[in-house]
Structure formats: structure tokens, C-alpha cells
Amino acid sequence: MADIAKAVGVSPMTVSRAFRRDTSVGEVTRKKILQIAEEMGYVFDSTASNLRSQRTGFVAITIPSLNNSNFADTVRGLNEVLQAAGLQVLLGYTNYDVDEEERLIEQLLRRRPEAMVVTGGRHTDRARRLLKGAGIPVVETWDIPKSPVGYTVGFSNADAMGRMVDHLQSAGANRLAFIGGDDKGDTRGADRRRGFVAAAERLQLEFRLVSLGSPPISMREGARAMVEVLDARQPVDAVVCVSDLAAFGALTECQRRGVSVPDEVMIAGFGAYDIAEVALPGLTTMDAHSMAIGSRTGELLVALLRDGADGAAAKKVSQIEPTLRISGSTVLR
């Protein structure tokens, strides 16, 4: 900047101002500065700016997996809003592990993000302490935690799954199976299972649970779990899967065996992945509005960072109700 200042004949401060939007620099001066800077091949150095201004323009987010298109959609929604507001997303990837999440949160906070987004409402004690002590807005997504750290953008996985069970019962299913991963790290999967069990007991339905290993669960594992369900002595009317990927795997296994869906067994998924719509029959699923979770979070953060915590946007809990998408896989012809 000093070199440019010398070349243009102004002070470094003016050059600094020319590179920002909000500050007062004469139009002519600004143009000249930017032009000479470009000629000199100068690239603005954010690291220094970050330090002095105590603003980084970072928003950190931890998600369980990039592999899962639901979370990828959330990141996409978030990124779109934040990128437009000039903020840069810092992505961390916990692999469905709260200890890894803690490590990641610490690493990310060192970068001095202006806000922090985490997936889910379960964290280690130290992670909670770090988040609370950071003095920045914290948003928990994909969940409605009982004692939130800061803001919340999400929905109750248990309730959503309960609504799915209601639907299946009214569609005529009385004997159910739930296919899900083990719930070591995946709180959302565990919550869905919990919601399933609660609803099945409430409606006095027969049910069983099948576990298919640690998340992220794939189509292949869904197919494998379906083998177990179909081979079991007691038949089931409907299978509820923790995600559409598993559900599609289960559907494939039925087709392979000539088991008709939905006539012999209904299948429901979760997450409204593309595949739910395109499968034959279409998969009944719960659309969690993954991308909306991201963009809503982004909008909340942009408002918070602009107006501070007392702005109109400072609603602590923002619920995004999932939409039940009924399709061929649970509707008798």
C-alpha cells in the first residue's frame, strides 16, 4: 500500500480507504489508486486488515459430513447468502464425532470468525464453553436443542419422524420397522429413531429396529438392512429409513427380490434427496428444507452482524417445519 501511495502521490491511509466501499475518497483518486494497484499487481492483504480491524469476515461452520447432500445443501444455502454479503465460510468436517467437533471448534475459533454455525445440539462440555466464551453469535442447526448455546435454526427430528409414523398408520401400516445407523455420534439419527419409537408406542403399533452400522449410511447399507427385514420371521407392512439413501437401497433390494412396493411393503425415507423423487415408485420422504436451513441461518447472521443482537432479526429460535412428501412408496394403488 505504501508503494501505491507513493506512486499515486497520496498517503497510505487513502489507499486503504480506496479499497473499501464505505469510506470517503474522491472518485477520481479512487479510480487512479485502483488502476495503479492493478498495474502493480497488488493484491490486498486481508490478514493485516483482519488483525487491525478485528473483523475477519469469516463465518465458521461444522458439519458431520460433506458426503451427505443434505448438509452440502445447508452449506450451499449458507454460502450463497454469506458470499453475497462478502463473508467467507470456514468449513469443518466432524465426521459425526463430538470430540472431533470440539477439536474443530477450537481450531476454527482461533481464526476469529465473526459467527459460528454448528450442526446439531449435542456438544462436549468444553465445546459449549468455547462457543459461549467466544463472544460471537452461535447458531445450532438441524435440531431444536433443549438448552441452546445461542440461536437455533432447525426442527425437531423426533417430531418429524412421529408425523411420518402417523402417515404410515393412516396409510394402513400396522407393523413397522426402522432402519437407521447406530447413534454413537449421529444425534439426528438417534432423535429420529426416538421419535419413531415414541409414535409407534403411542399408536400401539408393532415395530422393530434395525441398525446398519455407523453413519453416514449409504444406499448399499440400506439394501443390506432390508435383507434382514425381509428375511425375518415376522413380516412388516412398512419400513421407515433414517434417510432417503438407505430407503432407496431398501427399495432396490425389494425390486431385486420381486417384493412389490408399496403393495407388500411400504418404504419411507427422510431428507427429500433427489433420488426420492426419481425412484420408481417415488419415495415418501420428509423434506427438511436443508438449503433453507442454510440460507435462513445466513440471513440471520448477516442481520446480526450488521445490526447487533438487538435488531429485529434476533429471534432466538427459528423453526423450519419439515414437509411430508407423500409418494408412491407408501400409497396403495
Added chain:
Amino acid sequence: MADIAKAVGVSPMTVSRAFRRDTSVGEVTRKKILQIAEEMGYVFDSTASNLRSQRTGFVAITIPSLNNSNFADTVRGLNEVLQAAGLQVLLGYTNYDVDEEERLIEQLLRRRPEAMVVTGGRHTDRARRLLKGAGIPVVETWDIPKSPVGYTVGFSNADAMGRMVDHLQSAGANRLAFIGGDDKGDTRGADRRRGFVAAAERLQLEFRLVSLGSPPISMREGARAMVEVLDARQPVDAVVCVSDLAAFGALTECQRRGVSVPDEVMIAGFGAYDIAEVALPGLTTMDAHSMAIGSRTGELLVALLRDGADGAAAKKVSQIEPTLRISGSTVLR
């Protein structure tokens, strides 16, 4: 740090050293410093460290879309390697647009990343200039550009598609169709189409091209394009799609109409998405080893950043040959 130094009774420099691996601090002193720091709720400030040490630990990457699981896999592979080496990925999302890429590259370079990864080999002139002038390792992925900016980790999309056409011919297909997006921003898609045309002409096969709008192309668009193919007067023996998503959409359309795959028409995709394996029949596809592209890039960068450009790892072009995965959709029973 000054506060901690005072509390422990050492100089700030010693505290600084205690927070880094490679430096010499007495074991006892280090433990005490870290413990007191934790008690005081201190979180290391990378922004200052970055400025002074001129090292950020950032590696920036631009990808067309997070929506596409192939690129998401590349990011995942890259992130896994880099995260283990203590580096943080900065993700930017170009939306298949080279102008947006240029803007993004400039923004990202301001953060002073230690290396830059871009997708594809086509960039605006200014983007090339920025990349070359940054003085950091640059890796172009998912392509083998004719005049690379720096390092390359990828494959020839045209050649890979050529091999697919070879396979289809030997499987008995003589009249082909190619389903792809328009090639405004998606160079990879355009290269695949080019490879398709070249191979079809080389083998003297009849062929036609169907375009289904701007990328990213989805299952739905693949289905729509298949309508066009099936409704056309001239029948085709095989349809090659620019990606498995489009291919699966095409397959679904066939099933909807009762057109048998592969007996009446063969379908091939690209990218080895999960769905290719799980579809019925399985989709023949080209596995580009998306994740390996990411992890190979990561390993290259870790080696470069550790040993400098003259290390053994400094191979300029790293080719990752795609694997043809033949499945039921192109094999007559």
C-alpha cells in the same frame, strides 16, 4: 498472551513458543502455560500469527458446485489430507462461471492462502495472471490443460469419453446419442462432448447431441432429455450422458415408458455416483476417482509446502486415469 506470561512468570515469547509444536520450551513450563491459558479461557489468535509469520495455513479451492457429489468428494479428499496436516480449506463456489471464478480467486488470494486449487483448466486472462503472480503453488484439477498454470492433478475428459464410446461400440451400439448440458461454463462437460464426437466420428458411428440446459444437470433434466431422444424419428442404440445423474434420469424415463434397458437402448453415465451402482440395471459409468483427485492434490500440496518446489513430489502433471465400470445398462443379457 501477555496476561498468561505474567500469570506464569515467563515472557510472552515463551508463551508463544508453548503454543507451537516445533519450538523448544521446557516440558514443565509448557504444561503450566497451557493449563493456565485454558483456565483463563484464552484462545490463540491466528490472525496475528498469520500476519507476523506470513503463514496462514489456508489452502483455497474453487469448485463449480457443492451440489455435485463428485466435486464434494474431491473437497472431502482434499480436506481430509489437509486437515490432518493442520491446514484449513477455504472453499469458493463458482457456479460453473469463469467470471465468478475470477472474482472468487481474487477474494481468496487476499486471504493469503499458501496454495490454490482450481477446478478445470479454463480461466479468464486476469485469473491466470492473478494465479501466476501469487507466488504460491497452484493446482488445476479435473482436467489436463494444454498450458497449465502450475501443477495438474486430473485426467482428459475427452479421452475418457472416447473410451466409453469404444466400449459401447464393442457392446454392439452403432447409433448413439449424447445428453449433456450446454457448454457455456462447464468445460468438463464440453470436453466430454468433444471426446464423444471425436470417437464417434473415428468409429464412423451415427450420433446426435441433446442439450438439456445449463449445468449442474440433474436427474430430472436427464429424464426430460430422454423424452426427446425416444420421441425422435431415428432410434438410437445407446445414450451417453454427461453424468450419472442425467443417466439415471434417462433410465427412469425408459422404465416409465416400458423401454427396456439395455435391450432396446443402452445407457451410460459418467462419474461413478452411488446411484450408478444401485440402479436397476446398474449404470455403466466412468469412475473419475473424484476423492483420489482431492487426496492426491492434498498430498502434493503438503509435500510442496513442506519441502518446497524442488522436493521429490514436484511432478508437474499427475494423471489419474478414470476407470470404466461396465454394468447392466450396456451389457446385453
Added chain:
DNA sequence: AAACGGAATGTTAGCGATAAAGATCAGAGA
């Protein structure tokens, strides 16, 4: 006992930007 060497710690001076406050100046109004 003096000289030496290596590990542990301390001192000084920035990294490259910007917040905050002050200076300059042209044009408006008295």
C-alpha cells in the same frame, strides 16, 4: 577452574493494514 556447548528463555522490532483524531480546502452564507 576455565572454557565450551546446547537447551531454555528473553529482548527488540516489526508484519501490513486501519481506528481515531486532526488537518486542509473549496464553496456557501453572513
Added chain:
DNA sequence: TCTCTGATCTTTATCGCTAACATTCCGTTT
């Protein structure tokens, strides 16, 4: 003519850490 005002630009002093060099300390060697 003189004061005043707002836009434009300058000066000064950091932001929080660490490179580079200096120093201390203690066990070894001669």
C-alpha cells in the same frame, strides 16, 4: 471579507503475535 461546514485527505499509534538475535543457565570437557 470572514466564518463555517462537509468532503477529502493525513498523522499517529496500535492490532496480537513471532522472526531474529541475544542472553542465561547448567552440565561437560579439558
